[in-house]
Amino acid sequence: MPDRLDSGVVGMYAPATSFFKEKTMKLTERLRTAIAIVSEGVNLWVDPPRIRKLKVTIDRGWYERRAAQREADKLAHPEIWDRHRKRAEGFAKQGLLQKPKNLRRYRLLVTHPQTGAQHDASVVIDIERRLIDWTYTSAWLFGEEHEGSGGIGLMLITLPTSALLSPYIFVRMRMYAAQEEREGMSRHGSALLEALGDQITADERLEMTDAFKSEWARQCLRRKKVTLAQADDLLRTLRLVERHASENEAMQYGDVAASDYRWFDEAGDCLAQGGIYGTRDHYVKVLGSVFEDEEADRLISCFAVREKTVNGKKRARA
Numbered sequence: 115m116p117d118r119l120d121s122g123v124v125g126m127y128a129p130a131t132s133f134f135k136e137k138t139m140k141l142t143e144r145l146r147t148a149i150a151i152v153s154e155g156v157n158l159w160v161d162p163p164r165i166r167k168l169k170v171t172i173d174r175g176w177y178e179r180r181a182a183q184r185e186a187d188k189l190a191h192p193e194i195w196d197r198h199r200k201r202a203e204g205f206a207k208q209g210l211l212q213k214p215k216n217l218r219r220y221r222l223l224v225t226h227p228q229t230g231a232q233h234d235a236s237v238v239i240d241i242e243r244r245l246i247d248w249t250y251t252s253a254w255l256f257g258e259e260h261e262g263s264g265g266i267g268l269m270l271i272t273l274p275t276s277a278l279l280s281p282y283i284f285v286r287m288r289m290y291a292a293q294e295e296r297e298g299m300s301r302h303g304s305a306l307l308e309a310l311g312d313q314i315t316a317d318e319r320l321e322m323t324d325a326f327k328s329e330w331a332r333q334c335l336r337r338k339k340v341t342l343a344q345a346d347d348l349l350r351t352l353r354l355v356e357r358h359a360s361e362n363e364a365m366q367y368g369d370v371a372a373s374d375y376r377w378f379d380e381a382g383d384c385l386a387q388g389g390i391y392g393t394r395d396h397y398v399k400v401l402g403s404v405f406e407d408e409e410a411d412r413l414i415s416c417f418a419v420r421e422k423t424v425n426g427k428k429r430a431r432a
Contacts, residue, residue: 155272160286163305169225170309176221216241239325246329256302299326337402345400352377354417
């Protein structure tokens with residue numbers, strides 16, 4: 115009899131227990147989602163290293179696996195590979211296939227510890243210039259990914275919370291800035307070297323360190339603010355490449371991007387860029403400073419050597 119009574123009581127309260135358990139689980143899930151959103155919003159301001167919570171492994175066997183896979187694909191689909199071979203030979207004859215030289219590629223395998231998801235990434239070093247080659251490097255490793263409108267929306271949604279957490283955000287930003295000044299490289303490069311640990315040799319670590327430091331110095335230079343006179347002096351030492359739309363293109367597309375200007379140094383780095391959009395907008399950005407209208411018109415006439423392209427026809431002038 116007591117057993118029946120106890121089972122009846124439990125059965126009577128079972129729906130209520132299930133209801134509160136379900137509500138608790140939903141509330142917990144919403145709380146976790148809110149914390150994740152706020153955390154990502156704070157990270158947009160702080161810009162922490164992307165791999166701080168990820169496992170990074172040097173993938174030494176990538177090229178062997180790739181070669182084996184290519185051979186298997188050739189045997190499975192010989193007609194497709196024959197078409198690709200002929201197309202590549204045609205491109206090579208036209209000079210369109212130029213293999214990059216003096217580059218060292220480090221293949222990485224990035225693993226998320228919670229989900230176990232894995233994906234490939236690459237760090238490519240220009241050996242001669244001791245810089246990162248961004249053509250083949252996974253830019254997200256160094257915080258260079260494009261956030262887009264989603265990042266802007268997330269920042270706006272979390273703005274009230276970020277304002278409340280502003281002292282914490284300021285301290286973290288200053289800590290990372292102090293680390294970068296102390297080590298002479300970005301926080302992302304430091305985190306990547308730490309994650310690789312003993313997986314790379316002393317020579318490879320030295321090569322990466324030199325490239326990360328040189329790249330960080332170049333980025334700092336590009337953020338430097340300059341006056342109009344300093345911009346004038348700098349541009350007169352650079353090579354200017356102009357690209358102009360033809361009259362037909364200007365009539366077809368209006369005054370959008372009618373003229374484009376880019377200044378390059380001897381190493382091929384673009385230190386300044388500008389544009390003329392008809393009579394609507396003139397601008398020139400030199401390092402970290404932007405000049406407009408009359409100041410931009412003055413800077414456009416500053417160069418050491420100019421290469422001008424009008425509708426695909428080049429003209430060079432000293």
